[in-house]
Amino acid sequence: MCRVLRVARSGWYTWCQRRTRISTRQQFRQHCDSVVLAAFTRSKQRYGAPRLTDELRAQGYPFNVKTVAASLRRQGLRAKASRKFSPVSYRAHGLPVSENLLEQDFYASGPNQKWAGDITYLRTDEGWLYLAVVIDLWSRAVIGWSMSPRMTAQLACDALQMALWRRKRPGTLSFTRTVEASTVQQIIRRN
Known part of the structure; x- marks a missing residue:
């Protein structure tokens, strides 16, 4: 088959091994995704990329903001904005209070x-x-x-x-x- 495709036999076997092996970049991304997901869950899904980056750096991970933001995008994670509590009051109804x-x-x-x-x-x-x-x-x-x-x-x-x-x-x-x-x-x- 290598003769028909005019490919060296060593090149063919190297290519086959590369297809099944995970690259260093993919390994780093998987590691980064798992660490970011754990930190995101601990923050009750409130922290965005900048705050997660600060938290991860404090834990010793050398991630920058862009890496954390890309990981959040890959996983489809978005931070929930915390809202200030405002008590519900309907005083404009005209009824006696x-x-x-x-x-x-x-x-x-x-x-x-x-x-x-x-x-x-x-x-x-x-x-x-x-x-x-x-x-x-x-x-x-x-x-x-x-x-x-x-x-x-x-x-x-x-x-x-x-x-x-x-x-x-x-x-x-x-x-x-x-x-x-x-x-x-x-x-x-x-x-």
Whole structure:
């Protein structure tokens, strides 16, 4: 076959060996890709090429920014931008908003002095569920909760009723957010 193709036999065998052997460059790229992937995963996919390069150099790897960026591109990795937390507040709805009685003072010297409540939503297999929670700020214990597929005033009232039932009608109490003061007074009168 070498005679027909007019190729030296030694050249043919060298070419066959080269096809199956991984080159030094390919070995370096594989090593680089595995190291970059591990560092990218440790950073919770937040670091881009410059920060990953700094981290890898601190660990003793002699990679530059372009090498790390090329490795990220080869693997299809993109850093997620971390966003500043901004609390969701819909104050422009025109409805009455209950005042914040605690004024961000979450310290309580004993049980049943200050309670806090909030509503959040959770994704489940059946869809979204809303969870209303009441905690005692002294013990940080959840003392009342309620879940519903819809966010209604009744959801918050049920959580507050559970808290009142579990704590056997506390005397003086400050409650923050979620439920209007008039609703709280009505629930306390009923219990």
